[in-house]
Amino acid sequence: MNDELERRREECLQLRAMMAEKSITTHAIAKESYGGNDNIVNEDNELAMAYRTQKELNRLLENQLQKTEKDSKKKEVTLKKQVKDLKEENEKQQKIIQQHNSITRNLQLGPEAKIEATMQHEITRLTSENLDLRESNDKNQDQIRKLKKMLKTYAKRLKDGEAAEIAAEMDKDDTKSSEDNVAHVKHRERNYMGMLEYRxxxxxxxxxxxxxxxxxxxxxxxxxxxxxxxxxxxxxxxxxxxxxxxxxxxxxxxxxxxxxxxxxxxxxxxxxxxxxxxxxxxxxxxxxxxxxxxxxxxxxxxxxxxxxxxxxxxxxxxxxxxxxxxIYQTMIKQMQESVQQMIVPAVLEHEAIAGLTASKPSGMRGRSSSNANELEEKELSLDSLMKVMNKYSQILAQHAVDPELVKQIFRQLYYFVASGALNNLLLRKDMCNWSKGMQIRYNLSHLEQWLRDNKLGESGALSALTYYPAQLGQENRC
Structure with missing residues (x-):
């Protein structure tokens, strides 16, 4: 292919040389072909047409040359690959032939010679395996030394409070592809000052x-x-x-x-x-x-x-x-304002135990609430209060508020809920009965369980949910 390519190039050069040698002036053409009359030369613009035709021909030849060159490169790559595959196959066949010759010689030898040849073959094989294992062992030893050194460095830096930087470096190291017999760039240990300059x-x-x-x-x-x-x-x-x-x-x-x-x-x-x-x-x-x-x-x-x-x-x-x-007082005030309207519907009026308050006591108000009020009470139920508590807990966790501060926040919120419920309980005569006391106690147990589920049982908020207001209604002393 290369020879063909070179031959084509030489032909193009020869054609260009011949065209340069035969290029003559308009006067010479007229003298030779038109009887010396210059006016009739290129009368039909034949020179321009000849030039364009020659130009197109050159472009066509150049395209063919480039195509031939690309095809030759592709064939060269394919042939190199085939040669490589044939070399590998040849090496395999040579090994098989050597093994076959060795076996044949062993069969022709006597018992002692067979044993000696077998031993020699095993020694050669074991020596080769030993060299491979030793090389692998050396690489593993080098890797172990590097890892020990890195471990000491990271342990030292971890004590100095650089855990985030270490994690970033470890992620960076995981993305690198390590290759054998290649020189590596070693980074010097940097000493961060922990400052930020600004104007x-x-x-x-x-x-x-x-x-x-x-x-x-x-x-x-x-x-x-x-x-x-x-x-x-x-x-x-x-x-x-x-x-x-x-x-x-x-x-x-x-x-x-x-x-x-x-x-x-x-x-x-x-x-x-x-x-x-x-x-x-x-x-x-x-x-x-x-x-x-x-x-x-x-x-x-x-x-x-x-x-x-x-x-x-x-x-x-x-x-x-x-x-x-x-800021803490501002946050608590906003939390209390959002929770305040839910206290009575969630703690006092929410009826989680069906049928317990089927018969109303004599002092209870009649059924005068509209559908809109019933819908509003349904929306401001115990579930809505629990959703608000979950929302606040999630916000505090997302922003990594100090655990002791989280306990104090919910302890204050629970005291606010308990005090608001108790004040309304003492002002409402319709709540002073045994069945309503059971409902209130059941509602309070949900709030207590929420504290335990969120690992706030030891925050002191449980003491806010006193048992006595509910017990007061159960004993009919209102």
Missing amino acids: KEDEQALIKNLIMDLKPRVAVGLLPGLPAYVLFMCVRHTDYVNDDEKVRGLLTNTINGIKKCVKKHHSDVERVTLWLTNTCRLLHTLKQYSGEKAFQADNSPRQNEHGLRNFDLSEYRQVFSDLAVW
Whole structure:
């Protein structure tokens, strides 16, 4: 194929040379073919037609040449593959022939010679297997040494609080394909300082993007407390450069930004929960890295190295503590407002035991409620109260609220539910009967079971669901 290709190329070059040699002027053509009259040369535009025809012919020859070249390359690849396959097959056949010759020689030899030949064959085979196993063992030993070294490094870094970085590196290593006999690039161990540098003029943009514009659905997909960690990294850099004006402006704008965000979205429990979590996380981080001995008991040496060196932010810690309390009260108030309208229908009026209150007592009000009121009572049932509790529990879990704070939140909510139910129970004479007391007690048992199912049984909320209001109705003492 290559020879044919070269021959075609030589023919094209020869044709072009011949065309160049025979190219003559219009006057020469007229002198030779038209009796020296130049006016009748190219009278019918035959020269242009000849030129276009020659050009098309050259293009056709060039296309044929390119096609022939592509076909020859494909055939060359196919032939190389066939040659490779034939070589492998030839090697296999050579081995089979050698084995057959060896067996034939063994059959022709005497008993001692057969034993010696067999032993020699086994020794050769075992030696080859031994070399393969030794090579594999050496590779495994190298791999074990690398893994031990990596394990020590990761264990050391895990103690220094770099679990997220280690997980990212492990995911990155899993995606790499390792090949034998190839040089690898070794990464030097990096020492992260845990700081984030920013310019003074970018402070407002930082607060806006990190606090005001951060939506809960976006924050759920991030590392819990990430805004607080980013803000503290900025604080660490201002401490590192010893810029007291910059750190004062950053913390003041952070406090004002959180207040503004919570006030603007005070009815959004999820957003308020987001900033309760981040405020508490920032407060705890400021304490942990303050450099005070009381907050360094559980720190690693690496974490102590990251402590603040130039600033004492104890006064700002108190401000953040007051801010967290205010956010907590805002969240509790919003939760109580949403639960308040469900207390009476869910705890006092919900009849989960069918037929228990078929006969109404004498003091009970008559049937005067409309269909709309009955539908509203059905919507505000015990199930709706349980759905709200599940919703709040899910929001608190998504934003990684501290477990002790979660217990306190539900303890306060349950005290609010219990007190609201008791106040309404004492004001309603129609509730003071044995059957209604049984219904109330049954409804309260559902709330108690919800606490146990969500591992909040030891939060102190169970004590809010006192047995005595229900028992009061069962003993007919109202």
